Amino acid sequence: MRSNVAKKQQESKAASSPTSRPYRIEEQVGYLLRRAHQRASAIFQVSIGDPNITPTQYSSLVKLNEYTELSQNLLGRLVGMDKATMQGVVRRLKERGLVDSRPDPGDARRTLLSLTTDGQRLVNKLLINGPAVSRETLKALNAQEQRQLLDLLSRIA
Amino acid sequence: MRSNVAKKQQESKAASSPTSRPYRIEEQVGYLLRRAHQRASAIFQVSIGDPNITPTQYSSLVKLNEYTELSQNLLGRLVGMDKATMQGVVRRLKERGLVDSRPDPGDARRTLLSLTTDGQRLVNKLLINGPAVSRETLKALNAQEQRQLLDLLSRIA
DNA sequence: GTGGCATCGTGCGTACACGAACGATATGGG
DNA sequence: CCCATATCGTTCGTGTACGCACGATGCCAC
Numbered sequence: 001m002r003s004n005v006a007k008k009q010q011e012s013k014a015a016s017s018p019t020s021r022p023y024r025i026e027e028q029v030g031y032l033l034r035r036a037h038q039r040a041s042a043i044f045q046v047s048i049g050d051p052n053i054t055p056t057q058y059s060s061l062v063k064l065n066e067y068t069e070l071s072q073n074l075l076g077r078l079v080g081m082d083k084a085t086m087q088g089v090v091r092r093l094k095e096r097g098l099v100d101s102r103p104d105p106g107d108a109r110r111t112l113l114s115l116t117t118d119g120q121r122l123v124n125k126l127l128i129n130g131p132a133v134s135r136e137t138l139k140a141l142n143a144q145e146q147r148q149l150l151d152l153l154s155r156i157a
Numbered sequence: 158m159r160s161n162v163a164k165k166q167q168e169s170k171a172a173s174s175p176t177s178r179p180y181r182i183e184e185q186v187g188y189l190l191r192r193a194h195q196r197a198s199a200i201f202q203v204s205i206g207d208p209n210i211t212p213t214q215y216s217s218l219v220k221l222n223e224y225t226e227l228s229q230n231l232l233g234r235l236v237g238m239d240k241a242t243m244q245g246v247v248r249r250l251k252e253r254g255l256v257d258s259r260p261d262p263g264d265a266r267r268t269l270l271s272l273t274t275d276g277q278r279l280v281n282k283l284l285i286n287g288p289a290v291s292r293e294t295l296k297a298l299n300a301q302e303q304r305q306l307l308d309l310l311s312r313i314a
Numbered sequence: 315g316t317g318g319c320a321t322c323g324t325g326c327g328t329a330c331a332c333g334a335a336c337g338a339t340a341t342g343g344g
Numbered sequence: 345c346c347c348a349t350a351t352c353g354t355t356c357g358t359g360t361a362c363g364c365a366c367g368a369t370g371c372c373a374c
Contacts, residue, residue, distance in 0.1 A: 025216045025220065030291065038331080054359065087325090107370070
């Protein structure tokens with residue numbers, strides 16, 4: 001069976017199909033995305049300026065800062081989080097007094113979320129460091145490569 | 158302050174300096190990496206051929222298939238997982254009878270891991286679908302863009 | 315208007331991810 | 345030989361991430 005795989009590779013090589021390399025886990029998109037995401041999260045954690053704020057919490061706060069008031073589900077869609085995941089994120093932000101909520105007067109199913117004064121103050125502080133986080137994460141690439149990476153990522157996301 | 162930022166863009170556009178845009182969370186690497194990773198994981202889950210195998214479990218199995226026998230820590234380093242994370246992954250794989258372990262005769266601190274027959278059979282089956290997972294994840298890009306993305310990712314990871 | 319279907323938020327179960335602390339073992343320098 | 349230091353695996357706590365099922369509410373077609 002080992003030799004089976006090897007043979008398959010040989011065949012496609014011989015047929016000069018579009019460079020089908022041997023299958024290496026380190027060269028697969030999913031694997032590379034996981035590693036890159038790990039490193040980006042690590043950089044975020046040490047550079048954003050508050051060790052208790054996670055990347056997902058940060059994007060939620062930033063979105064709430066843009067929109068003033070949002071339902072939990074809509075916020076989840078805007079930042080790309082499942083509603084179950086959103087639930088936990090929002091609960092933690094509320095526990096820390098960064099986010100407030102009230103029932104939507106027009107739709108009893110919804111909860112409207114907004115930043116507290118503390119939340120606003122914190123976002124404004126974190127937003128100062130935001131660009132540095134991205135810069136540090138991308139520092140191995142030149143300007144053109146950085147733009148290209150962002151473009152390619154947004155196209156596969 | 159809004160106009161401040163806007164002015165800066167104008168300037169950099171005029172001066173053709175590296176285009177400092179307004180700060181949008183959707184344009185930050187970390188955010189895009191999270192979204193892209195989410196989509197890649199979702200594609201993996203439906204395409205790899207066994208809904209009970211996760212991406213990290215898969216890479217662990219593939220590595221064990223390459224090396225025959227590895228300590229838990231070394232496996233973790235090879236697939237980019239924390240030792241605490243590795244612990245859980247290995248435990249689940251052992252519970253399912255895909256991985257076996259024995260104490261390292263030469264170093265009592267280590268546990269040597271290897272695939273069981275079931276594990277080997279499963280990896281060989283999954284490896285058939287591996288390329289399709291990557292292909293599907295990258296399908297929005299042409300061949301050159303795909304290569305470029307892999308290159309850029311491996312350089313920031 | 316009411317009944318079927320969608321949406322919203324919640325709760326549960328499972329799985330990564332990692333820091334921190336721990337005990338057992340290994341190793342190198344004195 | 346022995347002690348300081350490092351490595352290995354485990355455990356605990358916290359935080360994403362998502363599928364699934366649930367109850368409450370909204371909405372639309374009939």
